[in-house]
Amino acid sequence: MSVLQPSSPSVLSAAGLHKTYPSGDRTLAVLSGVDFAIEAGQSVSIRGESGSGKSTLLNILAGLDRPDRGELHWGTETAHQLSLGELTARRGRFLGMVFQSYYLIPELDAFANVLLGARVVGAVGATERTRATALLERVGLAERGHHLPAQLSGGERQRVAVARALMNRPKVILADEPTGNLDERTGDEVIALLLEVCAEENAALVLVTHNPAHAKKTNRQLALKNGQMGHA
Amino acid sequence: MSWPVYLALKQLFPSGRRVPFFTLISVLGVSLGVALMLVTMSVMGGFGHQIKKMIIDTQGEVQVRARMLLDKPEAAAVEKVLAASAAVEAFAPYATGMVMLEYQSRPAFPAVQGFNYEQMKKVVPLDHYLTSGSLDNLDDDSVVLSSLLASSLGVKVGDTLSLYSPLALERAKHNELLLPRDVLVAGIFHVGHQQLDSSTVLCSLRLMQDLYGLEQRVHGYNVRLKPGADEYAAAAALNQNLPAGTRALTWFEANADFQAVLSFERNMIFFLLTFIIIVAAFSITSSLLVTVVRKTREIGLLGAMGGRAQHVAACFCVQGLFIGLAGTAAGLALGFTLLHFRDNLVGLIARMTMGPEAFVKFYQFSSLPAHTLPKDVAMIIIFSVLASTIAGLIPAWRAAKLQPVEALRSE
Numbered sequence A: 001m002s003v004l005q006p007s008s009p010s011v012l013s014a015a016g017l018h019k020t021y022p023s024g025d026r027t028l029a030v031l032s033g034v035d036f037a038i039e040a041g042q043s044v045s046i047r048g049e050s051g052s053g054k055s056t057l058l059n060i061l062a063g064l065d066r067p068d069r070g071e072l073h074w075g076t077e078t079a080h081q082l083s084l085g086e087l088t089a090r091r092g093r094f095l096g097m098v099f100q101s102y103y104l105i106p107e108l109d110a111f112a113n114v115l116l117g118a119r120v121v122g123a124v125g126a127t128e129r130t131r132a133t134a135l136l137e138r139v140g141l142a143e144r145g146h147h148l149p150a151q152l153s154g155g156e157r158q159r160v161a162v163a164r165a166l167m168n169r170p171k172v173i174l175a176d177e178p179t180g181n182l183d184e185r186t187g188d189e190v191i192a193l194l195l196e197v198c199a200e201e202n203a204a205l206v207l208v209t210h211n212p213a214h215a216k217k218t219n220r221q222l223a224l225k226n227g228q229m230g231h232a
Numbered sequence B: 001m002s003w004p005v006y007l008a009l010k011q012l013f014p015s016g017r018r019v020p021f022f023t024l025i026s027v028l029g030v031s032l033g034v035a036l037m038l039v040t041m042s043v044m045g046g047f048g049h050q051i052k053k054m055i056i057d058t059q060g061e062v063q064v065r066a067r068m069l070l071d072k073p074e075a076a077a078v079e080k081v082l083a084a085s086a087a088v089e090a091f092a093p094y095a096t097g098m099v100m101l102e103y104q105s106r107p108a109f110p111a112v113q114g115f116n117y118e119q120m121k122k123v124v125p126l127d128h129y130l131t132s133g134s135l136d137n138l139d140d141d142s143v144v145l146s147s148l149l150a151s152s153l154g155v156k157v158g159d160t161l162s163l164y165s166p167l168a169l170e171r172a173k174h175n176e177l178l179l180p181r182d183v184l185v186a187g188i189f190h191v192g193h194q195q196l197d198s199s200t201v202l203c204s205l206r207l208m209q210d211l212y213g214l215e216q217r218v219h220g221y222n223v224r225l226k227p228g229a230d231e232y233a234a235a236a237a238l239n240q241n242l243p244a245g246t247r248a249l250t251w252f253e254a255n256a257d258f259q260a261v262l263s264f265e266r267n268m269i270f271f272l273l274t275f276i277i278i279v280a281a282f283s284i285t286s287s288l289l290v291t292v293v294r295k296t297r298e299i300g301l302l303g304a305m306g307g308r309a310q311h312v313a314a315c316f317c318v319q320g321l322f323i324g325l326a327g328t329a330a331g332l333a334l335g336f337t338l339l340h341f342r343d344n345l346v347g348l349i350a351r352m353t354m355g356p357e358a359f360v361k362f363y364q365f366s367s368l369p370a371h372t373l374p375k376d377v378a379m380i381i382i383f384s385v386l387a388s389t390i391a392g393l394i395p396a397w398r399a400a401k402l403q404p405v406e407a408l409r410s411e
Helices: A054-061 A084-094 A110-121 A126-138 A154-166 A184-201 A212-216 B003-012 B021-059 B072-084 B147-153 B167-173 B194-198 B205-212 B231-241 B256-294 B296-304 B309-340 B342-352 B356-363 B374-391 B393-401 B404-409
Strands: A012-023 A026-038 A043-047 A069-074 A095-098 A172-176 A204-208 A220-225 A228-231 B062-070 B088-098 B100-103 B106-108 B111-115 B130-133 B142-146 B160-164 B181-189 B200-204 B218-225 B246-250
Touching: A012 A054, A026 A054, A026 A069, A026 A228, A043 A054, A043 A184, A043 A212, A054 A172, A054 A204, A054 B404, A084 A110, A095 A154, A110 A126, A110 A154, A110 B003, A126 A154, A154 A172, A154 A184, A172 A184, A184 A204, A184 A212, B003 B309, B021 B256, B021 B309, B021 B374, B062 B072, B062 B088, B062 B231, B072 B088, B072 B218, B072 B231, B088 B205, B106 B147, B111 B205, B142 B147, B142 B194, B147 B181, B147 B194, B181 B205, B194 B200, B200 B205, B218 B231, B231 B246, B256 B296, B256 B309, B256 B374, B256 B393, B296 B309, B296 B404, B309 B342, B309 B374, B309 B393, B374 B393
Parallel strands: A043 A204, A043 A220, A095 A172, A172 A204, B111 B200, B142 B181
Antiparallel strands: A012 A026, A012 A069, A220 A228, B062 B218, B062 B246, B088 B111, B088 B218, B100 B106, B100 B160, B130 B181, B142 B200, B160 B181
């Protein structure tokens, strides 16, 4: 077993991922045989220079993009054999995503944004509403549920995004530079929150970050360089 | 509520925020189109309704027409059928034709309608349309002229004019001279219908029969139905019993050509007005396309959250549908309000332009008629909602085509 992989059964794993992009007359290899695995409740950080393929890897892990070659497993499911449509149908319940720019729906208040995760994958009932309320409370925004994103600070918006990502009790949270738009103190708070709630929910956390201090807080620290994954 | 519908509603009418400008403009565009269509179709319907009333008031709901002239036994047979019909309230025989009329060396060639006034007044309320004189004075030596005919000849009530029978031509072939008949003008009528008002003479049935040498024969009967009776059913029932060579026609069938013109005009106006809604639909398309571009990352997010492409597309289609529904509802409210206050508006326009008197003089009306047909309202609703929904299809297709990974990466 590779040093990049955990010893117990992984909730998300990839093997031999290759991804190239056309760049003028040439082909740019972004991922060249990347292996990756993470088990439930574990946190892994991925660092790397801009353009090293961190976001590409995250998109492939999320099933938003397809590798040229390689395998992707969502739990026991061979995700690389599923179509993008089939991946979309499973994604909402399997994983949650947190982005640098929050991507909250501006017309919805914080509570509705959190609940949207449940709406997209199915009906919304009392159970989902209770969970959305509990999640908002957990991220420290119990009193701000009826505020629109425009009425929240950057840190508060990212907390809402974290709550939204956790709404459907996903097995994995993929966070793509979630502190990129936040000041240092707020960024630290958001990372601490992410790690705490993922641990509480037994969700695996894949954190793409430039910040070494944030990376160090995860269980394992990996780095992408020249299309290869290695220890940071 | 499914999430595309929920999100579409929230994007159009967000809670806790002002309604977006795009929503307002789009709804306003549809509502103005709907209001204009409703008002125009209702006013057209109003004129049509007035014309129907005028036709019924001057001809009755049903006319029994003979292919040839009806002599006394045939007329009696027709009268027997009419009298036996449960739907018929009253009927009156008539004879009709053309004559030459002369007043102070000015000739005219009007249509003449002869009838027995005592019978005819139970069928049509001619006295309602009399502007001067009296129908009670109508005898075998007098006539009633239509208003435009009287004014073109310069005739007033009490004047005498000459009627030349078409029989004069026939007699002339046999070197006989048939002198014109001098008749007194007993009254002048105005019904508000150009064709009738410009060239019509009313006279007694006997005078008409004399002028045409009809003896006691008639051309047909005007029939008044009992209130609530259906003219089509009544005409169909009469046709089963009327003698051969006679046929009962509804007011609509008796004026089929004129009705066809009216119907064509209505359809053309509806067709032309649909372009207003089509333009509004284009503006919805354009606004929603801008929204798709503006919300590219949110569309990517929905995909990342597990939202399927067809649901993302439905979100934009539903926005078009809601704009259509809201615009149609607002348009109907505005249209009915305008119709309610139409006379005030016409009065205002008249005062601001040529003055109320001139308005009546030139346009023949001081109040704007309106008659809204449920089928017109239904057509307007269906068309505007359909056009608005279709307007959302192109933006929906664009949104569905966006790959979440590309959308999330967009700047």
